[in-house]
Amino acid sequence: MAEPLTRVDSAVQGLSESPPKEKISHRRASSSANNTLLSIKDVWETRTKLQLAPETQKTGWKINTSPSKIDDKDILKKPLVTPLVKSIDLKTNLGMVVTARNLKEGVTIKDALDAIYHKNRKRADDELEKPYLEGFEWYPAHREYDEEKDDEMEEMKQDWHTLIIHLSETPGVSNFGGKKKKKAAE
Template sequence: MSADTVEPLSKVDSAVDSTEPASPSDAKARHRRTSSTVSGVYNINDLEKEGKELSIAPETQRLNWKLNTSPATLDEKDVLKKHLCEPPVKRIDLHFPLGLEVTARNLKGVTIKDALDAIYKQFKKKADDELGENPVLAGFEWDKEESWTRLVVHQKKEGQASSGGGKKSKKNKDEA
């Protein structure tokens, strides 16, 4: 290479001889591993750009799962394997009304178990009396007007049977 030939600049490390790769893995093509990507599983941001709507698995409303107990203690183990939403996504933020936000991730599609595990990780060290007046998961809500990329977590009082409407059961404070 002479001084008067113009070539586009490339990243150069003076400590490495450019004729041989530094290690055998450097000689391979540089691209992301494709084995961890599964067809049919989307990035939530791509779904937002395409305008594809999410539908949440209705089973989450019937779990009666206490936030500080392990998801492994649930009776319905087969429900945990289901995708949290359709179409399946690689990651999704779960937003609590008081501001806490956790992220559930799974490259093969976020399952109900992945979501419960992410929530449990935040609440496992809390005592029952620290969970507030609504310590049980009531379900998730996707509000595309508020945020396309996250689900709102709804909670309810312990042992409360899921009602037909289901989502706005928090307003039952006239029990005194």
Template sequence: MSAPLTKVDSAIAGLSLSDEKPPSHTETEVKKEKKNRRLSSQADDVWNIKDLEEKQIEITLPIETQKTGWKLNTSPNTIEDKDILKLKLIDPPVKKIDLHFPLGLEVTARNLKGVTIKDALDAIYKQFKKKADDEMEQPYLAGFEWDKEECWTRLIVHQSKVSTAQQTPGDNSKKSKKKKKDEAA
């Protein structure tokens, strides 16, 4: 009584499974090229730490890393000299570097534009921010050391019991106030 239906929907009229064509060679090449999308956020002069090791390029540390006097369980923003936070942690700058503590803890500082001292301190602070002062034997950062014989790709973190920050003449501590009072008398 009824005839078989043909071309019911105009949207699929004339299409069949055999009409679909595989993607062309140029379309697959475009897809392959889009793997690394973050090229704009990377700096040109920033190295990968493994490349430095392969090419045997020596690493240098700024002396300012030894003078922070920073307590590991306090925010890096508490450091008095804010300018040192902007300095690169090592020269030549790297995208990431491991920071190794003598007791075995290891943290990684990352920054695609070159790891700064602040990036390193932030990574350390993240590990120690919940520790109380009495839980840490050596709560202050004494500095970083690079030992190429031990491991080319990481820095050793040194800690101390006392702050290594240099005291300024205009320090407002009780001792300096008492000293000024004694000198005036």
């Protein structure tokens, strides 16, 4: 009974000395996100100050049109704020609140404009009192809070999580990017 098998037996031959490695399943996108991204709660807890991208000011963008119609497409790829955050609330003076999110790369200017556009895309031009984006503002950069008072601490926390959207009646002129006009050869 100790004779070797003459036919190929799949149970005996063809096995490697080590067992095959298990296939690693694909990780979810949210778990493989950039580790340098902060949640807005982390920003609040560490009191990290946000800095807005200057390119967001006076883009001349109409809030009920697609952000892809902005002349300078390069600004859409830039981060909205530094340090990079996963999401941030955007609020108008009229009380409309939208949330811009990008869990992989951090919130970009495009993410913010997309969030605003999705809220306003079905609104007609005559429905919008101020249809043009003037820019964003982060209140804690311009305001002092008394941390001794509970009501001011709550207001500070709310302001820390939110960017204010400023709108205007006329399109602003962008000071950033765009194509330069060449002078005609004389």
